[in-house]
Amino acid sequence: MSNPELVRADADPLMGLGGPVTGWQARALRGSAGLVRGRIGVTLALGWLVVIICLALLAPVLPLPAYFDFVGAPKVALGLHAPYLLGTDYLGRSVLVRLIWGTRISLTVGLLAVFLGMIIGLAVGMTAGFFRGRVEAVLTVFIDAALAFPPLILLLAITAVLQQKLSTLIIAFTLLTIPSFARLARANTLAIAQREFVLAARARGTGSFRIIRREILPNVILPTISYSFIIVASVMVAEGSLDYLGLGIPPPTPTWGGMIASGQQFLATNPELVFVPAVVLLLTVLSFYTLGDYGRRHLDVRQAKL
Amino acid sequence: MLVALMTDNGEGHLRQGEVLLRVTHLVVEYPSAGGGRVHAVSDVSIDLVEGETLGLVGESGCGKSTLGRAILQLPRPKSGSVIFDDLDLTHLRGKQLRRIRQKVQIIFQDPISSLNPRHRIFDIVADPLRMWRTGTKAEIAAKVRQVLQDVGLDPDAVGRRRPFELSGGQCQRVCIARALIQEPKVLVCDEPVSSLDVSVQAQVLNLLEDMKLRYGLTLLFIAHDLAVVKSISDRVAVMYLGKLCEVSSADDLYRRPAHPYTRALLRAIPIPDPAHKQSIEGVITGELPSPVSPPSGCRFRTRCPRADEICAAEEPPMRELADGHHVACHHPLWDGTGAAEPATSVAVPQGGGELTCGGS
Amino acid sequence: MWRFIGGKILHLIPVLLLVSLAVMILINLIPGNPAYAILGTQATPSQVRIVDAQLGLNKPLVIRYIDWIGGILHGNFGTSLFTQQPVFQTIISRLPVTLELALLGEIIALVIAIPLGVLTAYKAGSLIDRSSRTVAALLVSAPGFLTGLLLAYIFGVKIAILPVTGWVPLNQGVGENLRYVLLPAITLALAQIPIFMQLLRADMIATLQEDFVLAARAKGLPTRAILLRHALRPSMFSLLTLSGVALGTLLGGTVIVESIFSLPGIGSLLIESIFNKDFITVQGIAMFIALAYVFINIVVDIGYGVLDPRIRRRSTA
Numbered sequence: 001m002s003n004p005e006l007v008r009a010d011a012d013p014l015m016g017l018g019g020p021v022t023g024w025q026a027r028a029l030r031g032s033a034g035l036v037r038g039r040i041g042v043t044l045a046l047g048w049l050v051v052i053i054c055l056a057l058l059a060p061v062l063p064l065p066a067y068f069d070f071v072g073a074p075k076v077a078l079g080l081h082a083p084y085l086l087g088t089d090y091l092g093r094s095v096l097v098r099l100i101w102g103t104r105i106s107l108t109v110g111l112l113a114v115f116l117g118m119i120i121g122l123a124v125g126m127t128a129g130f131f132r133g134r135v136e137a138v139l140t141v142f143i144d145a146a147l148a149f150p151p152l153i154l155l156l157a158i159t160a161v162l163q164q165k166l167s168t169l170i171i172a173f174t175l176l177t178i179p180s181f182a183r184l185a186r187a188n189t190l191a192i193a194q195r196e197f198v199l200a201a202r203a204r205g206t207g208s209f210r211i212i213r214r215e216i217l218p219n220v221i222l223p224t225i226s227y228s229f230i231i232v233a234s235v236m237v238a239e240g241s242l243d244y245l246g247l248g249i250p251p252p253t254p255t256w257g258g259m260i261a262s263g264q265q266f267l268a269t270n271p272e273l274v275f276v277p278a279v280v281l282l283l284t285v286l287s288f289y290t291l292g293d294y295g296r297r298h299l300d301v302r303q304a305k306l
Numbered sequence: 307m308l309v310a311l312m313t314d315n316g317e318g319h320l321r322q323g324e325v326l327l328r329v330t331h332l333v334v335e336y337p338s339a340g341g342g343r344v345h346a347v348s349d350v351s352i353d354l355v356e357g358e359t360l361g362l363v364g365e366s367g368c369g370k371s372t373l374g375r376a377i378l379q380l381p382r383p384k385s386g387s388v389i390f391d392d393l394d395l396t397h398l399r400g401k402q403l404r405r406i407r408q409k410v411q412i413i414f415q416d417p418i419s420s421l422n423p424r425h426r427i428f429d430i431v432a433d434p435l436r437m438w439r440t441g442t443k444a445e446i447a448a449k450v451r452q453v454l455q456d457v458g459l460d461p462d463a464v465g466r467r468r469p470f471e472l473s474g475g476q477c478q479r480v481c482i483a484r485a486l487i488q489e490p491k492v493l494v495c496d497e498p499v500s501s502l503d504v505s506v507q508a509q510v511l512n513l514l515e516d517m518k519l520r521y522g523l524t525l526l527f528i529a530h531d532l533a534v535v536k537s538i539s540d541r542v543a544v545m546y547l548g549k550l551c552e553v554s555s556a557d558d559l560y561r562r563p564a565h566p567y568t569r570a571l572l573r574a575i576p577i578p579d580p581a582h583k584q585s586i587e588g589v590i591t592g593e594l595p596s597p598v599s600p601p602s603g604c605r606f607r608t609r610c611p612r613a614d615e616i617c618a619a620e621e622p623p624m625r626e627l628a629d630g631h632h633v634a635c636h637h638p639l640w641d642g643t644g645a646a647e648p649a650t651s652v653a654v655p656q657g658g659g660e661l662t663c664g665g666s
Numbered sequence: 667m668w669r670f671i672g673g674k675i676l677h678l679i680p681v682l683l684l685v686s687l688a689v690m691i692l693i694n695l696i697p698g699n700p701a702y703a704i705l706g707t708q709a710t711p712s713q714v715r716i717v718d719a720q721l722g723l724n725k726p727l728v729i730r731y732i733d734w735i736g737g738i739l740h741g742n743f744g745t746s747l748f749t750q751q752p753v754f755q756t757i758i759s760r761l762p763v764t765l766e767l768a769l770l771g772e773i774i775a776l777v778i779a780i781p782l783g784v785l786t787a788y789k790a791g792s793l794i795d796r797s798s799r800t801v802a803a804l805l806v807s808a809p810g811f812l813t814g815l816l817l818a819y820i821f822g823v824k825i826a827i828l829p830v831t832g833w834v835p836l837n838q839g840v841g842e843n844l845r846y847v848l849l850p851a852i853t854l855a856l857a858q859i860p861i862f863m864q865l866l867r868a869d870m871i872a873t874l875q876e877d878f879v880l881a882a883r884a885k886g887l888p889t890r891a892i893l894l895r896h897a898l899r900p901s902m903f904s905l906l907t908l909s910g911v912a913l914g915t916l917l918g919g920t921v922i923v924e925s926i927f928s929l930p931g932i933g934s935l936l937i938e939s940i941f942n943k944d945f946i947t948v949q950g951i952a953m954f955i956a957l958a959y960v961f962i963n964i965v966v967d968i969g970y971g972v973l974d975p976r977i978r979r980r981s982t983a
Contacts (some may be wrong), residue, residue: 141677145684148960152921153952156940157692196419200481203378204434204488205407214433218424237809241922244811245937257811264815268823278812286807293803 042294045287052284056103065094067101067254075270086276090262095273098254099280105166105255106284110236113173118228120174121181126220128182129189130212140186146179151238156247164250169242173235184227188220222295229292233285240281256281319553319624319632320353326524327354327377327410327492332386334369334376342598346372347383348548354492359518359525361539361556363532363571367594369548370528371415374494377526378412379403390492408434411485415497417477421469427454427480428465434488449487456520457483457513475506479513486521493518494526499534511538532571536560541630544568547597547605550624554631564633564640566610604636612637674964685956686738690731693945693952734949743950746939753950757932763833764920764931770847771854772913779859780905783866784893790871802860814853814926821849831928850927854920858912865908869901903970910966 055062064084065071070092071084078087078095086095128139155172162168192198193216201211242248243257251258256277263273320328334347346369354360362370376383379395388395390410398406414420421430428450435446454461457479469477478498485493495514499507515538518525529535535542535556542559544551544567552565563569592609595601604622607613616636624634627641725733737744743753786795805813822830828849834842873879874897882892921933928934932951939947 141680141684144677144960145681145688148681148685148956148963149688150952150955150959152936153689153692153948157695161695196414196416197422199380200412200414200420201422203375203380203407203412204485205404206433206437207401207404210437214425215422218422233807237807240809241811245922245925260811260815267815267819271819274815278815281809282804282807282812285809286803289803289807 041290045290048283048287052103055100056107059100059104064097067098068252078272089273090266095276099277102254102256105249106236106239109169109173109239110232113170113235114177114228114232116174117177118181121178122185122224125182125185126189126212126216129186130193143179143182151176159247177231185220188223189216192216192219226292226295229288233288236285320351325353326356328389329377330387332376333384334372335384338598344597345548345600347376350550352543354524356524358540359527359538361535361542362528363535364545366530368545370545371496374496374526374528378410408488409490410492411490412494412496413481413485413498415500417474417481418469420481421477423469427467431484431487453483453487474502475510478510486517492524496528533575547600549605550634552633558631562640564627564638565635566612567606569639671968674967678960678964681960686735686953689949689952693949744946746944746947753947757954760930760932760935763929767850767920768913770851772909774851774855775858775862779862783863784870787867787870788893802863805856806860810857810922811926813856814923817849817853833929850923850929853923862905866901866905869904873897873901907966907970913962
C-alpha cells in the first residue's frame with residue numbers, strides 16, 4: 001500500500017497548465033513506460049538529452065543561420081531535400097535552427113528553476129519536518145497556501161510586472177516548484193526522523209543542525225533528486241504551455257510552444273509545423289521523466305532493503 | 307555501603323552514599339491515541355552504584371524502555387529528577403545537556419536501524435569524536451581502530467562497509483563501539499540482544515561484560531528475558547505497568563522472589579528438559595491492563611492470585627524484606643520472619659558466567 | 667474525530683487568508699491602470715481620477731483588502747470593471763461548463779483507468795501490462811494542449827465528426843451538449859488516465875500479495891470475485907484521495923482546454939479578464955478557485971480520515 005502521507009505529500013503546482021506529470025501522480029507512476037523502462041529506455045533518454053543539451057550549448061557557434069534568417073520558401077515540409085532537413089516555418093525560417101534555440105530557453109527555465117526550487121524547498125521542508133511544533137505549523141500554512149494558489153495567476157502577475165523575459169520565467173517557476181519540494185521534503189523528513197538512528201544521534205548529544213545535515217539530508221536528497229527530474233519535465237511542459245498561450249517569451253524569440261502556436265493555423269495543410277516541435281517537446285519531457293522514474297525505482301529498492 | 311531505610315516515600319530502596327546515577331520519582335506520561343494519557347512510568351526511583359550492572363525486567367509495555375530513555379531525557383519526563391555527576395539532567399538544556407550525554411550513552415534493541423544506512427562504519431564510529439572535535443584526524447582514526455578491535459571487529463574489514471552489509475550481531479558491536487568511543491560512565495542497554503539470534507546473544511552479552519571491565523562502565527540492562535538478565539546483572543529491578551515491584555541482588559531474586567509477579571516470570575522460563583512438567587500453579591492469568599487507566603492500589607492485583615481488598619485500596623510501598631532485597635507488595639511470598647511459601651521450584655539457569663557458542 | 671475535523675478546518679483559515687492576501691498583492695502589482703482600459707487611452711487625468719474614485723482605487727491597499735474580504739464573506743466578489751456585472755454572478759454562470767468538463771473528464775478517466783489498473787496489476791509483467799505502461803508514459807509526457815490539438819485535428823478536421831469549438835448547455839439538449847463536451851473531456855481524461863491507472867496498479871499489486879488474497883484463493887473463490895470484491899476495495903484508498911484532489915486542481919486547470927476548444931468556462935473567463943485588464947474579475951476568479959481547491963482538499967482529508975482511522979491518530983499525535 002502506498003504510504004498515504006507520501007501520496008498526499010506532493011501536489012502538482014503546474015497541472016493547470018497542462019503538465020500533469022508531477023506530484024503524487026508521478027509517485028504513483030512507479031515503473032511506468034513498459035517498453036521504455038529498463039536500460040534501453042534510460043539509455044535512449046540519456047542520449048537524447050545529451051544531444052539536445054550539446055546543441056543548445058553550442059548554438060551560438062554552430063555553422064547554422066540565425067533563427068530569424070530566411071532560408072527558403074515558407075512552409076517547406078521536412079525531408080532530405082528540405083533546407084536543413086526540417087524545413088521552414090510559416091515565414092521561411094529554418095525550423096531546425098529555431099528548435100535548437102528554443103531548446104536553450106526550455107532547458108534553462110526547466111533546469112535552473114527546478115534546481116533553485118529544490119534547494120529552497122529542501123531547506124523549508126526539512127526544517128518543518130524536523131522541528132515540528134509551531135515552526136512546522138507556520139511553514140505548513142505557507143506551503144498549503146502556496147499550493148492552493150492558482151499557478152496561472154502567479155505566472156501572469158509576475159510576467160506582467162517583470163516583463164516577459166527569461167529571468168522572469170525562471171523566478172516564477174522557481175516560486176512555483178518550491179512548495180512541491182517543500183512538501184515532499186517534509187514528508188520524507190517526518191519518515192526519516194522517526195528512524196532509530198536519528199534517535200541514537202540525539203541520544204549521544206548531536207545538535208539539531210548536525211542531525212539534519214548528517215542524518216536526514218543524505219536520506220532525503222536521493223528521492224528528491226529523482227523527483228526533481230520529473231518536476232523538470234513538468235516545468236518544461238508548463239513553460240511550453242505559457243509560450244503557446246502567448247504569455248511566455250514573446251516572438252520573434254523561438255520557443256517550442258510558440259512554434260506550435262504559430263503553426264496551429266496551418267494544421268490542416270502543414271501539420272508538421274505543429275508536430276515537429278511537438279515531438280521534440282514530447283521526447284524531451286519523456287526523457288526527463290524516464291530518468292526520474294528510473295532513478296526513483298532504483299533508489300526505492302535500496303531504501304526498502306534498509 | 308548498602309544501607310537500607312524503611313521509608314514509604316518510595317525511596318526506601320535507594321542507597322545512601324556514593325551513587326553514580328540517582329533517579330527519583332520519575333514520571334513519564336504521554337497522550338494516547340484514544341484521548342487519555344498513557345502512564346508509562348509512575349513514580350519510579352532507582353539508583354546505580356559505580357561499576358554495577360542493574361538489570362531492569364518486565365513484560366512488554368511495562369515501561370522499562372521508557373524509563374531507560376527518560377533517564378536520558380528522551381523524552382523528557384513529566385516530573386522527577388535524574389542526578390548524575392551532581393547535575394540534575396531534567397534541568398539541563400542545550401549544549402550542557404548534550405555534553406552530559408557523552409557520559410550517559412544508550413544502545414538500542416534494533417542495531418541495524420540504529421545506524422544510518424548511508425554512512426560507512428568507520429564514519430559512524432568516528433562521528434562522536436569528530437562532532438566534539440577531540441583530537442586530530444590521525445588520533446581519531448587510531449581511536450576508532452582501537453575501539454573496533456575491542457568490540458571484536460576488524461577495522462580493515464568493516465571500516466568501509468555500510469550497515470546493511472553487516473549482520474545483526476556485527477551491527478550491535480558497531481553500536482557498542484560508537485557508544486564506547488566517548489568513554490561514558492553509564493551505558494543504558496535497551497534490550498540489546500532481544501532481536502538477535504540466540505547464539506549471537508551470548509556473544510554480545512559476553513562482549514558487554516568484557517567492555518564493562520575494560521572501560522569501567524556501569525550498566526543499566528533492560529530486558530524482558532529473565533535468563534539473560536540473570537547472567538549479566540548484579541542487581542535486578544522488576545517493573546510492572548509503570549511501577550517497580552521488586553529490587554534485589556540477582557542471586558537473591560532468583561533464589562527467593564518475594565513478589566508474585568516475579569515468581570510468575572521465573573516460572574514462565576521454559577526448562578529444556580522433556581521430563582520436566584511445567585507447573586501452571588500460580589502462573590498469572592489475564593491480560594496486561596491498559597496503561598491509560600491502570601488498576602487502583604497495587605497495579606498487579608487484577609492478575610495476582612493473592613490479591614484482596616487491601617491491594618485494591620492502597621498502593622503497596624517499597625519495603626525491605628532482607629538485606630538489599632526490597633519489594634512493593636502487601637502479601638509478599640515471604641517476609642523477614644521466614645519463608646511463608648516454598649521457594650520457586652523452577653530450575654533457574656545455572657551460572658552467571660559465559661555461555662559460549664560458535665558462529666560469527 | 668471532531669477534533670480531527672476541527673483541526674483541519676482551523677488550518678484552513680490562515681491558508682485562505684494568506685492566499686487572499688497574495689492574490690490581492692500580486693494583482694495590484696500588475697502595472698496598468700484599469701481606468702485607461704475603461705476610458706480609453708485618450709482619457710485626461712481628471713477623468714481617470716473620477717473613475718479611480720468610483721472604483722475605490724484611491725483608497726490605501728489595506729482598506730481595499732479589508733473591503734474585499736468583507737465582501738467575499740457576503741458572497742460579493744466585486745464588480746467587473748469590464749462588464750459592470752457582479753463577478754460572482756459571472757463566475758457562477760460560467761461554473762457549470764467548467765464543472766461539467768472537469769467531472770466528465772474525471773469520470774471518463776476513472777472508467778478507463780480502474781479496469782486497466784486491475785488488469786495490469788493482475789497480469790503484471792505481461793505484454794498487455796508493458797505496452798499499456800508505455801502508452802501511459804507517453805500520455806503523461808504530452809502537454810495538455812498537445813493532446814487537445816491532436817484530438818481536435820483527428821476528430822474535428824480529418825474525420826470531422828465532432829465540433830471543435832463552441833458549447834451547448836445541458837438544458838438545451840443532452841445529446842448536443844455531449845457532442846461539444848466530448849473532445850475536451852477526453853483531452854482532460856487522457857492526462858489523468860495514466861496516473862490513476864498506475865496508482866491503482868501499484869496498490870493492487872501490493873494488495874494481491876497479501877495473505878488474505880491467498881486465503882481467498884485457497885477457499886476456491888473465482889478470480890473475478892477475488893479481484894473485484896476483495897482486492898479492489900483496500901487498493902482504492904490512494905486512488906480515491908487522488909481523484910478527489912485532482913478534481914480540485916482541475917477546476918483551475920481547464921484553462922488550456924477551454925482555450926483550445928473555445929468553451930465558455932471559468933478558465934477562458936480568466937484569460938479574457940487578463941487581456942481586458944479586468945483585475946477585479948481576475949482577483950475574484952483566483953479567490954474562487956483557491957477556495958474550491960482548499961475546500962475540496964479538506965473534504966478529501968476528512969473523508970480519508972473517516973475511512974482510515976490511522977490517519978486520524980497520526981494527525982493528533
